[in-house]
Amino acid sequence: MNVLLIGSGGREHALAWKLKQSPLLGKLHSIPGSAAIKGLADCPDIDQDDFRKIHAYCAANKIELVVVGPEAPLAKGISDFLTGKGIKVFGPSQRGAMLEASKQFAKEFMDRNSIPTASFSVLYDASFAREKIKENRKYPVVIKADGLAAGKGVRICADEAEALAAVSDLMEKRIFGSSGSKVVMEEFLTGREASVMALVDGESFLMLPPARDHKRLLDGDAGPNTGGMGAVCPAEITPADLETVRNEILQRFVDGVKKERIPFCGVIFAGLMFTPDGPRTLEFNCRFGDPETQSVLPLIKSDLLALLKACAEGNLAGRELEISDQACVSVVLAAGGYPENPEKGKEISGLYKVPADALVFHAGTVKKGDSYYTNGGRVLSVTATGKDPEEARRKAYEAAAAINFKGMQYRKDIGK
Ligand SMILES: Nc1ncnc2c1ncn2[C@@H]1O[C@H](COP(=O)(O)OP(=O)(O)O)[C@@H](O)[C@H]1O
Ligand SMILES: [Mg+2]
Incomplete structure (x- = not known):
């Protein structure tokens, strides 16, 4: 079958790499794609x-x-549009994507469906928010912009003054525009974080x-x-917690x-906190995570x-997933100046020196002649599998050490 992949980042390069291995694939297309794709x-x-x-x-x-x-075309309704024209889409409806695009919608959905999550209230305007904050006795407290804010809309507030400042920034100064027109105030949870993704056909999941x-x-x-400096899979989570x-x-x-009746064919990504009282859902995303996907697909x-x-096609039920018992570590090589002001246009050297059993997924590169140049904040996701996380790392x-470009920065402790 012929497949069209929407997107251009490291996640999509990994998806393209994995889809290419399928004997079912006819021709692969990608919009907009990237130099590497x-x-x-x-x-x-x-x-x-x-x-x-x-x-x-x-x-x-x-x-x-x-x-x-990516989430943006889903939130704009690409799935509804194409499905309406008779094309099969892996990616949820606009309403399904609201579970990511609105924290309020997600929290209320979790509440209605008894999905464990932090207790919360929705604050609809700044004066109501200030009242609620003055009544609040427990700190820290978490204040989240309702809408999409590129991973920057969440504030952990240590005291009342910080909570009031968050309300002023999000709801009055509107530092994330209309995403802050409402906010969610949440109980602060403690524990280790991990994420679990599942493939969903609307009725079953894997x-x-x-x-x-x-x-x-x-x-x-x-x-x-x-946006994420790297990922490891599997995260060590007890079998009981996973159940x-x-x-x-x-x-x-x-x-x-x-x-x-929310049409949902796609990935549900649950951002989780493993608290002393068990797993709690911090958030849902409605698509493959980036950079998690780069560490999950190779397994x-x-x-x-x-x-x-x-x-x-709505027939996921009964399917099984075969997973390698290895571990995978994916390290992001980021541009100088990332995340504030990433430098672009630096020539990337050493790609050909990368050992054959490592994978290099391109997140932000362009190709000129035979050379790749940096073209984004996160440039490459350098990925390897091994018999355990230590070997993968x-x-x-x-x-990663084989590759270089001016200003390159990366964490040395991914998966540790
Ligand atoms: N209730 C909470 N208690 C403690 N930390 C939280 C809570 N909610 C979110 N966080 C922290 O903030 C981060 C971002 O929150 P999240 O809901 O995942 O929003 P987003 O990814 O959209 O920015 C989480 O990964 C977690 O570290
Ligand atoms: Mg998150």
Whole structure:
């Protein structure tokens, strides 16, 4: 079958790499794709938000399945649009994507469906928010912008003054625009974090191995927040906790979307905190995580395209996932100046020196002649598998050491 992959980042490069291994694949296409994805797929010059042009391209190229990587086109309704034209899409409806695009919608969905999460209240305007904060006795407290804020809309507030400042920034100064028109105030949870993704066909799900990303720029979780500096899979989570995630989070999620008639064929990504009282859902994302995907896909032995197709056709039930018993570590090589002001246009050297058993997924590069140049904050996801996390890490760092570009920065403790 011919497949169209929407997106251009490291996650999509990893998806393209994995889809290419499927015996079911005819031709792979990608919009917009990237310099690296061009090596695996046809990449026409079409905007990923131009649904009409995408549909025309699908019709002209006999596309049988569209796989959507990023959240933005999902939140804009690409899945509803193309499904309405009779094209199969792996990626949830606009309402399904609201579970990521609105923290309020997600929290209320969790509440209705008894999915364990931090207790919360929704604050609809700044004066109401200030009243609620003055009544609050427990600190720290968590204040989250309702809408998408590129991973920057969450504040852990140590005291009342910080909470009031968060309200002023998000709701009055609108530092994230209309994303802060409402906020969610949440109980502060403690524990280790990990994420679990599952493939969903609307009624059944298949859980992927748990992963852990590293959001801070510097070793030891210091420095500013980023889109993610690397990931390890599997994250060490007890079998009992994983069963709780399966039964009380993923199962209830799938039952909930079915009961509430939210069309959801795609990935549910549960951001989790493993608290002393058990796993709690911090958030849902409605697509493959980046960089988690780069550390999860190399461990999947099953034919991913067969599974995504089964999701789109609504017959995931009874399918099994074959997973390698190895570990995988993916290290992000970021540009100088990342995350504030990443430098672009630096020539990348050493790619050819990377050992053959390591994988290099391109997140932000362009190609000129025979050379790749940096073209984004996160530049490459250097990935390796090994018999345990230590071996995977050693191999990933060996590969990373072969690569260089001016200003390159990366964490030395991914997966530790
Ligand atoms: N209730 C909470 N208690 C403690 N920490 C939290 C809580 N909610 C979020 N966090 C922290 O903030 C981070 C970002 O929150 P999240 O809900 O995942 O939003 P987003 O990824 O959209 O920024 C989490 O990874 C976690 O570290
Ligand atoms: Mg998150």
